Amino acid sequence: MVVQLTGVQFSYERDCQKQLLDIAHWGVKRGERILIHGPSGAGKTTLLHIMSGLLTCTRGEVSVMDQRLDQMSVQQRDQFRANNIGCVFQRFNLIPYLNAIDNIGLAHSFSAGGSGQWRDEATALLSALMIDRGDWAKPASNLSMGQQQRVAIARALINSPALLIADEPTSSLDSDNRDNFLSLLMELIGKRDMTLIFVSHDMALAEHFTRLEALSEITQRPG
Amino acid sequence: MFLKVAVSSLVSRKGSAVMTLMAISVAIFVLLGIEQIRQQARESFASTVSGVDLIVGAKTGSLNLLLYSVFRIGSPTDNISWQAYREIADADDVAWTIPISLGDSHKGYRVVGTTEAFFKYFSFGKKRRLAFYKGEAFEGTFDAVLGSEVATALGYSMGTEVILAHGLASASFTKHDNQPFVVVGVLAPTGTPVDHTIHVRLEGIEAIHAGGSKVPIGAFAPANRPTTNFSEPESITAFMLGLKSRMSTFNVQRQINEFAGEPLMAILPGVALSELWQTMSIFENVLRLISALVLLAAVLGMGAVLLASIRERHQEIHLLRMMGASPFYLFCLVEMEALILCLLGMLLGGVCLYTALFVTGDAIFSRFGIYLDATLLTPEAALMLVVVLLATLVAAAVPSLKMYTSARNIT
Known part of the structure; x- marks a missing residue:
């Protein structure tokens, strides 16, 4: 199992009876491509943050790659995330004042060890993601939204994570860019045998995924 | 990479960075300038008479x-x-x-x-x-x-x-x-x-x-x-x-x-001259106090500018954390930005002072009889610069801590 949640409860407020998330048991197998959908404010992003170790659950066990995130220190979780989890968001996926190559290099710098040839890998990824060579050295803020989201895939994949988490990455793209983004993403993930957890409210994307989950079914709300 | 991020981040906020840099440069100019004048005044005073036993x-x-x-x-x-x-x-x-x-x-x-x-x-x-x-x-x-x-x-x-x-x-x-x-x-x-x-x-x-x-x-x-x-x-x-x-x-x-x-x-003229100079030490201390206050203002100004910038960097913090940066990394990032501003300010202020002394040295000598020899980096001045660096780190600790806490509490 890549992700395993057991008895996970989460609330932003302490001593709050009403839990935002309450998951008895939920898991993701290796190589799965899961689309989680649900209305906004339901806790999709929160769930992703818990799985990436950015938030800790109030109660319960969170395992990623068979490692217990809930038992790690903040520092250990940061290191674990850098090494094993790639993330792509709806927007602001790149440090705006760094160029594409440096954004990828920065992501690489947080991972432990890694190969010294990250630059070769970065250029290979950027080429595969159809970013023109002339745009590699431009500050990220000068790239189009479509370009930024594709560079974000390269940035998320540079450390060869086993798990890719995507939070509405296509919401700010037009339909052409969205299809382009999805097909490139799926191609790269397929090649690397990665697991994908993708959050979106857009059910039209469902055809690209191996498993569909409604957040309301994952989490059981008391009352 | 860390340094590159800090530098690029400052460059992306050119306006406030340049203004802060100038404030620090002026403060360094005043600090080193006063120190130079103080030392040279003391020296030329002490050597009003020499060779007389x-x-x-x-x-x-x-x-x-x-x-x-x-x-x-x-x-x-x-x-x-x-x-x-x-x-x-x-x-x-x-x-x-x-x-x-x-x-x-x-x-x-x-x-x-x-x-x-x-x-x-x-x-x-x-x-x-x-x-x-x-x-x-x-x-x-x-x-x-x-x-x-x-x-x-x-x-x-x-x-x-x-x-x-x-x-x-x-x-x-x-x-x-x-x-x-x-x-x-x-x-x-x-x-x-x-x-x-x-x-x-x-x-x-x-x-x-x-x-x-x-x-x-x-x-x-x-x-x-x-x-x-x-x-x-x-x-x-x-x-x-x-x-x-x-x-x-x-x-x-x-x-x-x-x-x-x-x-x-x-x-003994030397002894009497230094006794006389001692009586003027209040004047020296006032000069030092003024330069210290100018410096304090500049450093606090820098702290305020950095603190204001943290508010705009919310998404950046979130992204860096997702990429695997620890809150401590973000703390250091802000401190590094402050340090870069401070070091550049020292360089700029020092160069300006050196140029000013070089250009006006003769005029000052003939007018006030103070010979400014343009050796800026006396041990005392070096010690002052170290103190300035420490003051910078302390002042920048406020925005850095703000950065740290917002990095710690991602919602």
Whole structure:
């Protein structure tokens, strides 16, 4: 199992009876491509943050790659995330004042060890993601939204994570860019045998995924 | 990569970064500039007199003796008789003496009666002898040698006639207008009270005070003719002396202090000068305080600018955390930005100061007599810069902590 949640409860407020998330048991197998959908404010992003170790659950066990995130220190979780989890968001996926190559290099710098040839890998990824060579050295803020989201895939994949988490990455793209983004993403993930957890409210994307989950079914709300 | 992120981040906020940088540069400029002036002022003050082993005058406070003999400030309490002077001057240990006779003035500038020994032995700064800008030392009874400031301020040059007045006021009623003095030399600038002084022979002073009756033969002779026969003055105000061996300094000082004939005292000019400087230490400390406050303002300003920027960097923080950056990394990032601003500010402020000193050095020297040697990185200045760096880190800790806490509490 890549992700395993057991008895996970989460609330932003302490001593709050009403839990935002309450998951008895939920898991993701290796190589799965899961689309989680649900209305906004339901806790999709929160769930992703818990799985990436950015938030800790109030109660319960969170395992990623068979490692217990809930038992790690903040520092250990940061290191674990850098090494094993790639993330792509709806927007602001790149440090705006760094160029594409440096954004990828920065992501690489947080991972432990890694190969010294990250630059070769970065250029290979950027080429595969159809970013023109002339745009590699431009500050990220000068790239189009479509370009930024594709560079974000390269940035998320540079450390060869086993798990890719995507939070509405296509919401700010037009339909052409969205299809382009999805097909490139799926191609790269397929090649690397990665697991994908993708959050979106857009059910039209469902055809690209191996498993569909409604957040309301994952989490059981008391009352 | 870390450094690159910090630099690019600052570059992306050019406007506020440049303004902050300028504030810090100005503060560094003021800090180092004041330090430089303070040190050089102290040094040039301490070397107002050099090469003189002892200054001798009537018994009084050592500061008083220093003030009237060297700085021409205040009045002597009493005179030294010519016999006592000769007795000490002829002692075995004494190599040379420079007698000084005060009491007259010209348009507010003090007149000093002395001998050729003054030009031969008096030195200032790092054992620099007096140099003549124009002309030469006095020879005749009514020859005068001007300090550089006197010559420029009054517009006098060679051959100008100078009428001395008794006392110090420029509008003194008692003028020795029966006998003008003639300028035969102008000294080069020294940055010491010598610049503000008119030097004449002891005989000249005697002659004008004697009036008609005791005027020595030949006193009314043309000024450029050497005058050899003059009546010895009854007394002088003070004298400086040089010893054959510095080893005997304290011995001679004690002998003079215990002089049997009349109450005399001898002071070591270096010691007295540093005592006098000590009394002005409040002035030094105020200068330092001002520069410290300017610096504090600049550093706090930088802290405020950085703190304001954290608010705009919320998404950046979130992204960095997702990429695996620890909250500590983000703390360090802000500290690094502050450090870069500070180091650049030091560089810029230092370069500006160096250039300013280089350009204005000569003007400052001739105007204030302070020689700024443009060696900025004295150990004291280096220590100050270290303190500045620490202050920067402390001031930047506030925005850095803000960054840390928002990195810690991602929602």
